[in-house]
Amino acid sequence: MSDLLNMLGLAQSAELLSLSPPGWGGNLLRGLLNSLQIAFGAFGMGLVIGLFGAYGKLYGGPILRDLLAVYTTVIRAVPELVLILILYYLGSDLINKVSEAMGYGRVEISGVVAGIWVLGVVQGAYSIEVLRGAIQAVPPGQIEAARAFGMPPFMLMRRVTIPAMMSFATPGLANLWLIATKDTALLAIVGFSELTLETRQAAASTRAYFTFFLAAGALYLIVTLFSQVIFGRIERWARRGQPSLRGGTR
């Protein structure tokens, strides 16, 4: 193994990337774990916002609908980087105001929570649009039939709307998840030590820029490819029992 690395001139890179302290591999993996944690949290928060927002946009009153339209439009037109800064300062200011009012003094917010809050709000806007489209694609007859059976709204959502819209929503949600994993890189700019920032620190202190950035790129790529496989399975599961889309129109 080491002979092979020597032959390719990669021995130095392998040493730099090794998991034990002289190498920086452990730092990269810790960064990756942080990134994934935030991506999971933000994606989940986005789903919750998206579900309520989509219902609000479809069935809500005129004021709620207009407010949601403003939310989705503004979030989707302003760069994530700017939103992250605004939401980051806004969130920490609000929490500090509240805690000072309650007599606790200033609070240090953990990077993970801040990251989830910031990216979750951004993801929510995209989720609303994906889920709204998916709910609209459910044949209205199914929802009417459930209503005719006397199902209360929440049971209707749980038993009919969500299972029926899953197959329409999964491609869009898979995309959102990939965006979430990549957007965690932006948190490097507010100083949160996720994969990209760890990589940069490792690269800057060893001057081996290519080694570390390529390694981090490979990690992100593995996450992406792995997620695609998982979401492919989920989509097949969500589509079970439905006629195949292939061989139809095209």
Next chain:
Amino acid sequence: MIGLRDLLKPHRILLILLFLAFVVWCALSLRWDWLPQYAPLALEGLWRTIWLLVVTTILGFLLAIPLGLAQAVGPWYLSTPARVFCTVIRGTPLLLQIWLLYYGLGSLFPQFPAIRQSELWPYLRQAWPYAVLALTLSYAGYEGEVMRGAFSGVGKGQLEAAKAYGMRPFAVFRRIWLPQAIRNVLPTLGGETILQLKATPLVATITVIDIYAVSSRVRADTLIVYEPLLLLALVYLVIAGIIAFIFRRIEKQVPSAIQRR
């Protein structure tokens, strides 16, 4: 678009009034005294943002055409590299790509005396060529995937008809294939261009002074947090609105798809 009649519904009037009150409150009670001092710098930054957006969109699109074509109809030795390129670009964060090019290439180039003595060296020492390169490749990666679908979506009969008229392959491509492919993806193209706009502030991390970098500078100099950020968000909203408007105009001008199934 929302017509005037829709805008005058009672609840909308109320919302607009509330919004105006918010704007007035912002103008009166927040600090804007830094604005005149930084206005020239901000204009310069704005110009650089727009320049970056336009240049990288056009270059990226030109690169996306062969990428899409290779994936749609190319032989395996062309389509495989194109697909790998698109997957890698779409699978890794843009920030990482920018830093890889800037810090990686930037630390590699000075080691070669040939590059140091070449005519290009004064440019290679600056940050903007790396920014342009990274943004162009990123746009090409995303757009290459879109164009793949667009090229394979053009009806086969159209291409056969063009061939039957005796057009050479390049004429078929220029007159029939490309225009129809572009027309089919115009709405997607508009969305991708807005995404590209939202990617431009990342170049501020490699010392390119765009509008985002100017706002960071104001925040660092004056310790004012919200005002520059709010103004910055507004600037991006306006630019995104203009892009959406331009693409809607273009979409209106091209004839809509003729009886596609």
